[in-house]
Amino acid sequence: MKKTQLFLLLLGMSLSIKAQMVSIDSLMKHVDLFSSDNLKGRLAGTHGYEVAADYCVAYFEQLGLKKLKHASIDDYNQSFKVESNEISECSVSVINPDGKKYSLKLGKDFVCRGFTGSGSGLVDLAFCGYGQNKEDYNDYRGVDIAGKAVILFKSNPPFSAPDSGWGEFSIRRQVAVAKEKGAVAVIFVSRPNLANPQKPIGSTSHGEGVHHADMPQFQIDIPWVDSLLSGTRYPLERLDRLTENLKMPFSLSAKSKIEYKVSAHYSPAADTRNLLAYVEGSDPVLKDEFVIVSAHLDHVGSQGNLVFPGANDNASGSSAVLELARLISTAEKKPARSILFVLFSAEEKGLDGSTFMAQNLPLKKEKIVAMYNMDCIAFGDSIQIGNGLSNPNLWNKMKEIDKKNANLMTDRTWGGGGADLTPFHQIGIPGLYVATTYSYTHLHLPTDTRQSLNTKTYKEVVNLLYQTLIKD
Ligand SMILES: [Zn+2]
Incomplete structure (x- = not known):
């Protein structure tokens, strides 16, 4: 099957789901594509990453998501160079x-x-x-x-x-x-x-x-x-x-x-890109403010015949960005503030993509009221939200929402950012780090496959995010 045919088939399947509910089928279809051998572990700067990125861009287009205007952004792409x-x-x-x-x-x-x-x-x-x-x-x-x-x-x-x-x-x-x-x-x-x-x-x-x-x-x-x-x-x-x-x-x-x-x-400066797309808020004034929902799309690649699938790290978070984009863009009543969906490249190399975006911020910093970064959200049986000590208001709000829903959020949290949230935390943007407990069991191992994921927990994490965003 040709790449474009496959894309259209997958897009058709997940876009045909109309109900305003998190669809685990839709999530897992994205995960299957991202973690497949064809994408060779989605290493930033390689063809495998580009295929994953093309798929996300096609998805954003199908949903009719808006593009930010900024010197660093072309279409949905914020391009930069990476060692690969x-x-x-x-x-x-x-x-x-x-x-x-x-x-x-x-x-x-x-x-x-x-x-x-x-x-x-x-x-x-x-x-x-x-x-x-x-x-x-x-x-x-x-x-x-x-x-x-x-x-x-x-x-x-x-x-x-x-x-x-x-x-x-x-x-x-x-x-x-x-x-x-x-x-x-x-x-x-x-x-x-x-x-x-x-x-x-x-x-x-x-x-x-x-x-x-x-x-x-x-x-x-x-x-x-x-x-x-x-x-x-x-x-x-x-x-x-x-x-x-x-x-x-x-x-x-x-x-x-x-x-x-x-x-x-070895390529000292290969091309790669972050992807950014947004849904405009429904409030005429508050729509100038933004909530960011992000995840890194890249993983650690392949070696000879060995592919690191990275299903949990972080096909799970990337797919959640796509699913949340679907839910928010098709919601009858949109959130008051605009929601910016971001997929980062080169997290695995050392937070390159998120650092690049924080240094080339396409929005006024003061206009970003919250950021939710998802990294490894589909393994284990409870939800762990980091950076709560740095942003207790956001953390408490999420805890309240969780209590009324799946009640899977643990009390453990920490401060100081974490993963792709860190460069944003360091410039004063309030945010939370969304993960699941014990999410690092298969970290960077060939066993981080879609079969090892807990789809029940996964669906609940994405729902927790959705409930949080829709009420914003
Ligand atoms: Zn990783």
Whole structure:
């Protein structure tokens, strides 16, 4: 089926629903499209993201939504440039000291980091703790890593105070130091002694710095890193414990080897876009004020044959923006204020799209009375609304509405923004962060599929938003 035919079919299906009720069928049709293999994980700056964005634009057009006029906006698009990296091939094998070779399973045993470089090799290994080369804490002292792959914990040490020169942990910084020391590849691993060590996840969050196109970068699961350390008498758990207790580096050469091959295509400034569309308010005066409903449309892409579907993160929130746009634009009595629907790009890279919009605000800041950002809203069985400590009025109002409806909202909240809300919070726009409790179980894992979603909770979250918007 052609792309346009598919769009029209899906649009027809969801637009034919007339009733003023949240339609889970309509929501899940959008989710299915966004999380399908064809869209390859919706990485900002790639074709997969553009297909998702085209679909949303077509939907806004069908609904007859209005376009904002601003220097940064063309049609429904607010375009900007983004760093992007498409990974077409990746494989890793472990060769133990006894010569036995094991091919690791992509997506389970290992993943590439989103901004991995390309390269191939069969190389020796060294473990270098936290990859630091500070004057008073040098993980590289006394270990020869020239031509080797280096294994690093994917964090700063637990005893590193942020104000004592450790800085914030950044993948890019660790890779830059490793390269400077002569390493040819970097293997990140979670600390095994944490309560919930992170599994290998798809991630494009690398921090600031130079892209090293010749440095393959992986995250490998703890048992396989232990396999890489076999024969050294220092399993990862022991290395973690030693460095934590002694507060000093404990680096060593490994006896296994690693074989790898990665092909990635890096674009320093690929095209991408936020999408903005609005429904005008019904009150002649209040319509100049706006309520923003937003979600990020992008996800972390694909690697070889592995696609990160991102059904909960954040096909769920993006689809909710479309469904709320349908409900509000077809409501008999529109809200008094105008409602601006926004889909952000490049959240996964580090809030690039929302930061760009906050810096190129197409409305007067004073005219934005509230912002509801939805991120991961379809997993788990209760609703969690963040930033309530910063905006108790908005939070209390939503709590009241929830009490009369599904009564699924927990009392837990926090302040200071969160995800795409943060850049807006920082410039003084009041907002709430809408999520579901335990929404991060499948975060950035291949298991974040539409099958794992709780459609009952999902429908109630979207209804809570709808009830809140319609009464505004
Ligand atoms: Zn995410």
